Amino acid sequence: MTPPPAPHFVYAPDSAQPPGETLKEQLEALGIPQADLARRTGLSTKHINQIVQGTAVLTPETALLLERATGIPASLWNQLEAAWRTHVTRQQELQRLSKRIDWLDNFSLTELVRRSILPNKDRSADNLQRLLAFFGVADPGVAEDLWRSYRTAFRRSTVLKTDDYATAVWLRQAELKARDLPCQPFDRAALTALLPRLRALTLEDPATWPDRITHLCAQAGVAVVFLPALP
Secondary structure (H helix, E strand, O other): OOOOOOOOOOOOOOOOOOHHHHHHHHHHHHOOOHHHHHHHHOOOHHHHHHHHHOOOOOOHHHHHHHHHHHOOOHHHHHHHHHHHHHHHHHHHHHHHHHHHHHHHHHOOHHHHHHOOOOOOOOOOHHHHHHHHHHHOOOOHHHHHHHHHHOOOOOOOOOOOOOOHHHHHHHHHHHHHHHHOOOOOOOOHHHHHHHHHHHHHHOOOOOOOHHHHHHHHHHHOOOOOOOOOOOO
16 A cells, blocks of 8 residues: 655754654554565665664665655655764764863853853853864864964063963954955055055044954955954
8 A cells, every 4th residue: 555645844853863763653653564664665674673773874775765665755864864963973072072171171261151152151061062163173182283383473461471272262253253354355565555544543533443444454355353352
């Protein structure tokens, strides 16, 4: 007996579950035993059962077979499988990052919360994951290797002790803010010609010249942002 047409499915999950859970529910709804599904798809009953139990990967090829047998689009099965594997991998990453939570101790969590980089001051793998995402790196070791490769020139106090981690946050915030500025292609000649005007602007009211400098420099292809340094 051919299964009835399936309703239109829109994949918008609020949590991840193995695709086998959905397959089991749909088989029950359609009244198709696992053994019957195995015959319809040409797969072994053992393989079908492994998919239902979540011990076998639901491949794109299997998704097409399930589409024909159940009427449920292969795209849905593929999305369920991808969401589940992403969920599993994310949980594994959190377990791995839980061993590096002490890296958070290098930062002022209060300041990171104040700057909306972290939602709270918890020393957690979740916050570590958020901080790595802010820096755009895979793990703490990669972050520090990346910082050592920077060639960033700026004035430093010769009296106060500098904090490389606070500096990294400051530079990253500036980098992200600069990305949002519309700039023309870099023009060295235009920037050189602009320097006397920029110097003159700094003698005017500080409440007015930052925006003007940002606008003028953008025309020469230079992104200028003003961002308070971390304590």
